[in-house]
Amino acid sequence: MTSAVPPAPGRELSSPPSDGISNLRFSNHSDHLLVSSWDKTVRLYDASANVLRGEFLHGGAVLDCCFHDDSSGFSASADHAVRRLVFNAGKEDILGKHDAPVRCVEYSYAAGQVITGSWDKTLKCWDPRGASGQDRTLVGTYPQPERVYSLSLVGNRLVVATAGRHVNIYDLRNMSQPEQRRESSLKYQTRCVRCYPNGTGYALSSVEGRVAMEFFDLSEASQAKKYAFKCHRKSEAGRDIVYPVNAIAFHPIYGTFATGGCDGFVNVWDGNNKKRLYQYSKYPTSIAALSFSRDGRLLAVGSSYTFEEGDKPHEPDAIFVRSVNEIEVKPKPKVYPNPPA
Structure with missing residues (x-):
């Protein structure tokens, strides 16, 4: 175990979410950072430049997010929807829905599919290349x-x-x-x-x-x-x-x-x-979430009270x-x- 003095916590990003941070992820292609929050938003940052590049507002708390590539990503929301986010256009469309809040979303480069896990006790796989519209892109549903x-x-x-x-x-x-x-x-x-x-x-x-x-x-x-x-x-x-x-x-x-x-x-x-x-x-x-950048040079830290001790005064989310x-x-x-x- 090292005895070195730990360095300062790092640079704080401007324009943080106004409620709890549910997850954050670095892109596999750049220093872009995607952040999902209980304030119903997904935010896209350029972490190196400390600039907010985009913001998407959903119909419920956003419980997870992930990148597809540097031009698009996906989100999982408490309003039961799985969304595709197009960053440059500032647009989104609904890939499909679960019967309860969607807790997790991952993009598989190996399968070319979006994978979502929900509190409805199912896993769903989606083909994001299909036409938009509810369940049109659903590949399969797998009970958990x-x-x-x-x-x-x-x-x-x-x-x-x-x-x-x-x-x-x-x-x-x-x-x-x-x-x-x-x-x-x-x-x-x-x-x-x-x-x-x-x-x-x-x-x-x-x-x-x-x-x-x-x-x-x-x-x-x-x-x-x-x-x-x-x-x-x-x-x-x-x-x-x-x-x-x-x-x-x-x-x-x-x-x-x-x-x-x-x-x-x-x-x-x-x-x-x-x-x-x-x-x-x-x-x-x-600490609600962590992510290393693609080259391991940066570590993003979501400092956000997770209500483990109930509703009480706490530090702002950062x-x-x-x-x-x-x-x-x-x-x-x-x-x-x-x-x-």
Whole structure:
């Protein structure tokens, strides 16, 4: 664990959302940042220039967003709609609808499809190239055991985490049934799931201040490598105070990952060596979302109270963009002791 003094929280973006930040994502092609919010908007920023490039107003809280490319993106809303956003034209159209709030949206470059997960206990796949209009672009609907809380993609693999601690793993080339059905190895409600960039597994976080490291390969050797660890907790007056871990973001170059908790801290971890590499200075309130830029040079942090302690006065919602130093995210080489002479 490093003893360096943590740097300042980063540059705060102007024109932040006026209510809770539900997610934020960097583009795979630029330093553009897409931000969804409970204030019913999706905002597009140029994170490097600190400029708001566009804003879309929906009919309900926006619970997730993702890029298609630098000209368009998608959003998931509490008004049950899945929308396509055309940035340059400032236009949007409804791709389709669920029967309850849409919690998650992902775009699969491998399948060329938009994937959405809803509190109606279904997963839906959409072809965004089709004509606009409700359900015209629907490829398939796949029942889930409970409400969908988090999705993550790597290549053709899709991981779906739901209420009730269920985890379904799909191959996008054959969605007829899950490739694997699992139960979270954590005891409490899942908050976030994110696949490893190398495609070998996924990290899962929960409300109990823990993260589980899991592997897709069901062989005994691979399953022996899985583990869980405690994070985002502190001891006060002899009592362990535990904070939900809301966000996980993998570094695109080094495969290390950041976690964000309701304690207002962002930690960076080396999962392979089971070490914390860095802890940034405390942010004003809970960390609701995290995203590394495509080259890993920037980290966007959504500092936004997530109502884990009910309705109470809290710091304003803010988006910080920080420059990432290699020392914060690069795994440290293992040092082996010299054998005795």
